[in-house]
Amino acid sequence: MDPQEYQQLEQQITPPTPYVKNVLKAFLVGGIICTIGQAITYFFIIFFDFTDKTAGNATVATMVFISMLLTGFGLYRKLGQFAGAGSAVPVTGFGNAVISAAIEYRTEGLVLGVGSNMFKLAGSVILFGVGSAFFIALIKLILVSVGVLEW
Amino acid sequence: MKKMAFTLFLIPFFLIGCSNEQTIQILNESGDEEKRAEVEEMIKNTEEVYTGTAIFVEDELLVAIQVKPWLGFKERKVEKRLQKEIEEKYPDLNVVVSTDYKMHWETQKLLEEEDQKKVSEKVDKLKKLAKEET
Numbered sequence: 001m002d003p004q005e006y007q008q009l010e011q012q013i014t015p016p017t018p019y020v021k022n023v024l025k026a027f028l029v030g031g032i033i034c035t036i037g038q039a040i041t042y043f044f045i046i047f048f049d050f051t052d053k054t055a056g057n058a059t060v061a062t063m064v065f066i067s068m069l070l071t072g073f074g075l076y077r078k079l080g081q082f083a084g085a086g087s088a089v090p091v092t093g094f095g096n097a098v099i100s101a102a103i104e105y106r107t108e109g110l111v112l113g114v115g116s117n118m119f120k121l122a123g124s125v126i127l128f129g130v131g132s133a134f135f136i137a138l139i140k141l142i143l144v145s146v147g148v149l150e151w
Numbered sequence: 152m153k154k155m156a157f158t159l160f161l162i163p164f165f166l167i168g169c170s171n172e173q174t175i176q177i178l179n180e181s182g183d184e185e186k187r188a189e190v191e192e193m194i195k196n197t198e199e200v201y202t203g204t205a206i207f208v209e210d211e212l213l214v215a216i217q218v219k220p221w222l223g224f225k226e227r228k229v230e231k232r233l234q235k236e237i238e239e240k241y242p243d244l245n246v247v248v249s250t251d252y253k254m255h256w257e258t259q260k261l262l263e264e265e266d267q268k269k270v271s272e273k274v275d276k277l278k279k280l281a282k283e284e285t
Binding site: 042045046049050051052053054 | 250251252253254256280281283284
């Protein structure tokens with residue numbers, strides 16, 4: 001059997017990926033997570049002294065806290081298996097990436113284990129997030145000083 | 152059958168978006184009817200707004216507006232424009248225009264408040280909140 005034949009055979013046997021179904025699942029679960037986030041925002045606005053502008057921080061903290069609990073109890077993994085990107089793209093996915101790494105490397109000690117491995121996956125998110133924010137701010141600064149936009 | 156039921160279930164959600172009536176409520180504690188009518192007219196003329204609440208207390212004016220959902224990205228501009236308009240017309244009034252949901256919620260509660268002193272205190276507090284950044 002040469003490589004080409006093997007490839008053909010492999011393609012015949014592998015079940016087709018249910019793209020549409022996966023996309024729908026991710027859409028629904030991601031949407032539900034965001035709805036919960038929105039509900040928490042309204043909760044903070046209505047019952048505490050937060051405004052639209054300031055409720056965001058508190059909401060993110062709460063969502064990460066919830067995802068921490070779910071990760072610790074092993075429920076977020078199941079959600080991730082079911083929904084894929086739908087559970088990874090919202091901030092809860094980021095929290096999951098940090099916390100699961102922290103749990104995993106706990107046995108290797110606090111400094112060399114947890115400390116150095118916590119941001120293994122999430123570190124790139126932070127790096128590129130801060131980096132792109134810097135460049136966008138730079139572009140906006142240039143546009144404002146030229147006079148195209150206002151702050 | 153299940154699909155049909157699901158679709159029927161969703162229809163009201165789409166139809167809710169069709170009502171485009173503006174509701175404007177004004178609480179006037181300073182007793183100047185002319186100002187009240189003009190501010191109401193100003194809010195009415197702002198097309199992007201679907202609900203507005205204005206609270207007059209002494210020389211303070213707090214206007215809470217909600218911008219139509221699809222025009223949310225214009226929020227800041229609408230806010231600024233209305234603020235400027237009112238300020239130009241009444242330079243002696245201390246005006247804050249806000250599109251914040253918090254303002255909308257609290258002013259709705261204030262509409263039923265009877266005690267003027269409480270209203271005044273609350274308006275001061277809300278104005279401080281509106282300026283807060285962190």
